[in-house]
Amino acid sequence: GAVVSQHPSWVICKSGTSVKIECRSLDFQATTMFWYRQFPKQSLMLMATSNEGSKATYEQGVEKDKFLINHASLTLSTLTVTSAHPEDSSFYICSARPTRASFYNSPLHFGNGTRLTVT
Amino acid sequence: SQQGEEDPQALSIQEGENATMNCSYKTSINNLQWYRQNSGRGLVHLILIRSNEREKHSGRLRVTLDTSKKSSSLLITASRAADTASYFCATAVNRDDKIIFGKGTRLHILP
Numbered sequence: 001g002a003v004v005s006q007h008p009s010w011v012i013c014k015s016g017t018s019v020k021i022e023c024r025s026l027d028f029q030a031t032t033m034f035w036y037r038q039f040p041k042q043s044l045m046l047m048a049t050s051n052e053g054s055k056a057t058y059e060q061g062v063e064k065d066k067f068l069i070n071h072a073s074l075t076l077s078t079l080t081v082t083s084a085h086p087e088d089s090s091f092y093i094c095s096a097r098p099t100r101a102s103f104y105n106s107p108l109h110f111g112n113g114t115r116l117t118v119t
Numbered sequence: 120s121q122q123g124e125e126d127p128q129a130l131s132i133q134e135g136e137n138a139t140m141n142c143s144y145k146t147s148i149n150n151l152q153w154y155r156q157n158s159g160r161g162l163v164h165l166i167l168i169r170s171n172e173r174e175k176h177s178g179r180l181r182v183t184l185d186t187s188k189k190s191s192s193l194l195i196t197a198s199r200a201a202d203t204a205s206y207f208c209a210t211a212v213n214r215d216d217k218i219i220f221g222k223g224t225r226l227h228i229l230p
Contacts, residue, residue, distance in 0.1 A: 036220075
């Protein structure tokens with residue numbers, strides 16, 4: 001149980017175009033999902049917290065107009081990288097916690113990530 | 120922002136040996152979690168230890184938590200080639216629902 005599907009697993013796009021990444025919780029509902037970015041051999045940097053039915057909460061330094069997050073249902077959050085540039089090339093990972101899970105006892109469930117390359 | 124710092128950053132050991140990784144963090148926490156990441160993949164949860172717990176076991180994994188020193192350790196006993204991966208500690212800070220990851224330890228098990 002607790003499977004998170006992230007799609008696509010990799011994408012190559014041209015500079016200036018937009019790319020949408022989907023994160024789905026397959027067998028549980030997730031009021032909250034998290035989007036992380038990871039550079040090679042580095043840690044995960046939290047970009048934003050996606051909240052179903054409301055606006056996402058962005059971390060300091062993350063451009064909300066650049067990285068659009070939509071969490072329209074309890075099982076789907078999307079991250080759209082708008083007007084992508086080569087410096088946006090990175091590994092993007094989403095995670096989710098079941099809605100009814102206890103904050104104190106429950107881990108995050110991760111998607112397998114999306115490798116974005118902007119040429 | 121990052122909360123935790125793991126050490127060592129990289130570790131190579133022979134198969135069968137034990138691997139120990141440490142994590143230090145800065146603020147008070149509700150729980151601390153350890154995750155594993157195989158190259159180019161998402162993260163897999165290994166173990167969660169609450170702030171009022173001092174030690175926890177799961178199979179070949181043993182995690183300790185010292186809140187007075189703001190540190191945790193992950194011990195993998197009898198390592199296997201399949202344990203080769205990056206290991207991250209992550210902390211849940213108060214009730215802002217954020218999980219913040221440390222820099223990770225890259226573990227390489229030599230055959």
